[in-house]
Amino acid sequence: MKKYILMAAAASMLFSTPVQACDGKACDLKNCDYKGTKASSCPTTYGKSSGYKKSGHYNIPGKKPTYIRKILKKADVIELSDKQRKQIGELLVAAETGAAKAHAKAQITVAEFRSKLHSGNLSDADIKAYTGRMGELRSAKLAANLNASVKAARLLSDEQKSRLYGKKGYAGANK
Numbered sequence: 001m002k003k004y005i006l007m008a009a010a011a012s013m014l015f016s017t018p019v020q021a022c023d024g025k026a027c028d029l030k031n032c033d034y035k036g037t038k039a040s041s042c043p044t045t046y047g048k049s050s051g052y053k054k055s056g057h058y059n060i061p062g063k064k065p066t067y068i069r070k071i072l073k074k075a076d077v078i079e080l081s082d083k084q085r086k087q088i089g090e091l092l093v094a095a096e097t098g099a100a101k102a103h104a105k106a107q108i109t110v111a112e113f114r115s116k117l118h119s120g121n122l123s124d125a126d127i128k129a130y131t132g133r134m135g136e137l138r139s140a141k142l143a144a145n146l147n148a149s150v151k152a153a154r155l156l157s158d159e160q161k162s163r164l165y166g167k168k169g170y171a172g173a174n175k
Helices: 002-015 066-073 082-119 124-155 158-165
Strands: none
Touching: 066 082, 066 124, 082 124
């Protein structure tokens, strides 16, 4: 059986199409309709990410403190004052601390639940308590990040916000 799996894996590597980008240089396809496009939007680009995790369900605000990090990263561009830098830095520390505490408590809760599960002394009330506790801990993590992001946004002036968002490549950026 292992012999056939290895043969199938070798055959798939031999006959797979390499990753190609249609930027006009790397695309060696004749009559390609996608020349000049980004590699991620080209249908001949195999093995590349579709960008699914950049939108929709995965783009829920509050999962990570990336917005606060973005503000601090572009502090010179948006001309943050020293007071704003200090306050936003403190908000980032508070968000990361709150999220880390919630994560640590969740790991303890999971370990306790697994010990009950493997011991065989698990009741329906224990399951209900575990799911409720995990929901509370996940919401605590989201709240820590989201509250800090909202507070950081409130510290920025309208002009600073426009500089922060000014070079985005979506349709509503120029309106």
